Amino acid sequence: MNISPFFKVAITxxxxxxxxxxxxxxxxxxxxxxGTYIPLYGVDSTAVxxxxxxxxxxxxxxxxxxxxxxxxxxxxxxxxxxLFADGNYLVNWESDNSFGNQLAADAAVTNVSWFxxxxxxxxxxxxxxxxxxxEYAAMADKSNPDARKKESxxxxxxxxxxxxxxxxxxxxxxxxxxxxxxxxxxxxxEWTMDFNSVLISGESRKDVDKDSNLFCxxxxxxxxxxxxxxxxxxxxxxxxxxxxxxxxxxxxxxxQAKGKNNKNVTY
Amino acid sequence: MKKILHAGLxxxxxxxxxxCNTKNSTKTTAEKYQCPMHCEGDKTYDKPGTCGVCKMxxxxxxxxxxxxxxxxxxxxxxxxxxxxNQNNGEIQLKSLKGDVLVMVMIxxxxxxxxxxxxxxxxxxxxxxxEDKKDQVTLVFVSIDPETDTPQRLKxxxxxxxxxxxKWVFLRGSEADTREFSAVLAVNYKKIxxxxxxxxxxxxxxxxxxxxxxxxxxxxxxxxxxxxKIMELVN
Numbered sequence: 001m002n003i004s005p006f007f008k009v010a011i012t013x014x015x016x017x018x019x020x021x022x023x024x025x026x027x028x029x030x031x032x033x034x035g036t037y038i039p040l041y042g043v044d045s046t047a048v049x050x051x052x053x054x055x056x057x058x059x060x061x062x063x064x065x066x067x068x069x070x071x072x073x074x075x076x077x078x079x080x081x082x083l084f085a086d087g088n089y090l091v092n093w094e095s096d097n098s099f100g101n102q103l104a105a106d107a108a109v110t111n112v113s114w115f116x117x118x119x120x121x122x123x124x125x126x127x128x129x130x131x132x133x134x135e136y137a138a139m140a141d142k143s144n145p146d147a148r149k150k151e152s153x154x155x156x157x158x159x160x161x162x163x164x165x166x167x168x169x170x171x172x173x174x175x176x177x178x179x180x181x182x183x184x185x186x187x188x189x190e191w192t193m194d195f196n197s198v199l200i201s202g203e204s205r206k207d208v209d210k211d212s213n214l215f216c217x218x219x220x221x222x223x224x225x226x227x228x229x230x231x232x233x234x235x236x237x238x239x240x241x242x243x244x245x246x247x248x249x250x251x252x253x254x255x256q257a258k259g260k261n262n263k264n265v266t267y
Numbered sequence: 268m269k270k271i272l273h274a275g276l277x278x279x280x281x282x283x284x285x286x287c288n289t290k291n292s293t294k295t296t297a298e299k300y301q302c303p304m305h306c307e308g309d310k311t312y313d314k315p316g317t318c319g320v321c322k323m324x325x326x327x328x329x330x331x332x333x334x335x336x337x338x339x340x341x342x343x344x345x346x347x348x349x350x351x352n353q354n355n356g357e358i359q360l361k362s363l364k365g366d367v368l369v370m371v372m373i374x375x376x377x378x379x380x381x382x383x384x385x386x387x388x389x390x391x392x393x394x395x396x397e398d399k400k401d402q403v404t405l406v407f408v409s410i411d412p413e414t415d416t417p418q419r420l421k422x423x424x425x426x427x428x429x430x431x432x433k434w435v436f437l438r439g440s441e442a443d444t445r446e447f448s449a450v451l452a453v454n455y456k457k458i459x460x461x462x463x464x465x466x467x468x469x470x471x472x473x474x475x476x477x478x479x480x481x482x483x484x485x486x487x488x489x490x491x492x493x494x495k496i497m498e499l500v501n
Contacts (some may be wrong), residue, residue, distance in 0.1 A: 055296055082340040083450065114449060196449055197456035243449030 029054040029256065030180040032137050037146065038168065039135050040231040050136045055129065056253040058119060058171040058182055059108035059190065062099045068120050072096065075116055082244065085113035089246040106170045108180075108188045108251035114243040117191040117252035126254035128193040131238065132256060138185065140178035148231075157230040160186045167249045189237060191252040198239040300325035318350045342476035343450055347448045348443035350408075353420040353436040360476070363435070367479075368472040369492075372404040372453045372465065374411035374422040380467050383485045385427055387469060392433075394493045395500075402500045405434050408447060410463055412438040452481070473499050 069075045069090075080089055091111050094100025112120075113205035114128075121127050129137070141147035141156075148154070156175075160166060167188045174186030182199040184190070241247075299311040306320035316325050338344045344361045351357055371388055373381040388405055395403055409415035415423075420436035429436075439447070446454055457466035471480040471492060480495040 024282070081345050083342065083345050115446075118446070194445060196445075196452070196454040198454060237364070242452055243446075 028057050030057055032133075032179045032181075033145075035136070035145070037136055037139065039132060040235055047212070048132050048136075050132055052258045053129075053133055053138055053255050054258065055133075055179070055181055055255045056126075057180060058251045059188060059251045061106050061171055062103050062109045063105040065109035065112070065120065066097075066099060068123065072119070072123065075119065080116070083183050084115035084244055085246050086244045087246075088248075089113060089116070091246065092248075104168065104170060106172075107168055108171055108183070110167050110188055110248055110251045111246040112191075112250075112252065113246045114195065114241070116193050116246075118193070120252070121254035123255060126256045127267075128191055128252060129196050129255040131192045131197060131235075134184075134190065134192050135234075137177075137179060137181060142175055143178060145178050154230055157185045161230070161233060167251070187246075188251040189234070191250065192238065194204075195238040195241055196243070198235050274430050284336040300327055302326070310347070319452055321441065337477050339477060341478070343472060343478075346443075346446065346450065348446065350437040350439045350443070351417050352434075353417055353424050355417040358437075362407070363404055364476060365474055366402055367474060367496055368404050368406055368470075370406045370408060370451065370470045370472065371468070372408045372410050372448060372451065372455070374409055374463055374465075375419055375471065376461060377463070380465075380485055384467055384469070385429075386484065387482075387489060389427075389429075391469070391492055392495070394489075395496060396481050399497070399500045400433065402442065403433065403496060405429075407434070407436045408444070409436070409438040410444060410453075410465055411442060411457075412444055471495050471499070 031052060031054050032050075034045045034050050036049045038047050069077075073079055074081075077090040077093055078096050088111050090099075092100075092103060093111075094102075099105070118128055139146050139148045141150065141153045144150070166186060169187055171187065172182045174183045176182050177184060241250075290303050299313065300315055301309070301311050302318035302321065303323055303326045304318065305323050312325055315327070317323065318325060338361075344364055346360055349357055349359055369388065369391060371384050373384055375381070385407075388407070392400075392403070392405055407420075409420065413436050415436075417438065420438060422431070424430040424434060424436055438444075451468060451470050453466050453468050455463050458464050467483065469482045469487050469489075469492060470478060471482075473479045479499060480492060482489060482492045
């Protein structure tokens with residue numbers, strides 16, 4: 001068949017653009033090989049299988065989030081609906097269109113609600129990680145996919161919990177883990193898609209008897225490894241959150257399922 | 268030859284618009300500012316600035332001044348999610364606007380708490396006087412949309428003699444269900460292929476879709492829930 005040079009060029013250009021769009025999505029993401037593990041809070045100590053997925057190498061930064069609100073003005077500080085974000089949403093940003101001089105462009109964005117984080121990821125063609133995915137990726141240290149039994153790993157996280165104001169630090173300032181991901185521990189806490197799947201109440205005494213009136217089937221969900229104090233803190237923190245809370249040390253990052261529709265996930 | 272170009276273009280177009288369909292701009296209302304210390308009582312300003320008395324920066328007020336037909340900031344009718352009811356009809360939550368809503372999240376194959384939650388809902392409904400009943404809609408939202416098909420919801424409604432207009436049974440996508448539970452502060456987790464663990468919360472929403480009251484626990488005294496509903500319908 002005869003194709004004129006003009007159309008050849010046109011098709012090639014389209015091809016290049018298409019390839020760029022597709023590859024642009026995976027930029028700054030790495031693959032986390034799926035596997036099976038026993039999470040702290042799971043189904044009665046049974047293992048959870050996590051499918052292979054890709055995860056952002058870094059948490060979302062102030063600079064990136066600014067781009068997002070400029071593009072989707074309904075998420076600007078003064079425009080956002082209270083149903084979706086409480087009064088602390090971007091509270092330290094100077095204005096609707098600037099995070100100001102006090103916040104670093106490459107520090108993780110915080111004071112964002114779950115709704116905002118979820119929307120941000122959707123707008124990148126991604127989604128928030130599930131608790132299982134996040135915990136799975138985060139149990140790695142520099143050299144092991146599962147370092148939870150290592151004392152040095154746990155100590156590092158606990159040291160962070162004691163360190164003040166780490167949310168001001170730049171992304172990438174903590175260690176690179178086994179999968180090539182930075183800052184899962186050491187900068188900010190991160191939103192997960194199903195943060196509200198944690199069934200522990202705010203009051204610890206209630207948790208002891210697993211108040212069956214508050215939670216149907218609560219007895220089935222318990223701590224499988226109470227030694228894992230650091231993880232316990234994370235689950236307790238998640239359990240205390242509401243979806244419109246915007247908190248100073250809580251940011252997020254996104255993930256992408258491998259070759260699947262991102263919405264099609266069981267959580 | 269043109270066909271190839273067309274095919275290329277279609278490919279291009281098909282791949283390009285990845286995802287975000289939420290650019291529908293919402294109406295903005297006039298902004299009001301107020302001194303955070305209330306130095307001048309409830310005086311409001313139209314522009315940002317500083318308080319005349321204490322010189323603190325004025326705060327943007329959460330707007331309660333809603334116009335007719337507009338959806339308030341805290342209303343669940345801001346949620347764009349689509350749901351299917353027990354009659355296989357597709358609805359948005361917005362279509363329930365105007366009624367007082369009593370909502371609970373359950374799954375129909377649940378053997379323990381859910382029958383009691385259903386009984387609690389029935390107990391609440393029974394206490395609403397006849398002449399007010401048409402102002403109240405009772406809504407069950409499934410946390411197990413996979414199992415709870417519209418047919419299953421219909422059967423469940425019939426089994427429980429709740430197959431009338433004032434009882435609405437909804438199922439949505441997993442993502443929308445998760446989002447809705449986040450709004451209701453209902454926590455849930457799938458603990459086996461058949462079972463979910465979930466918080467037992469009955470929520471009351473006013474005619475504008477704002478959360479008015481939540482009752483937590485099973486078989487608790489529903490006096491306050493009912494009195495809140497009565498307050499809203501009167």
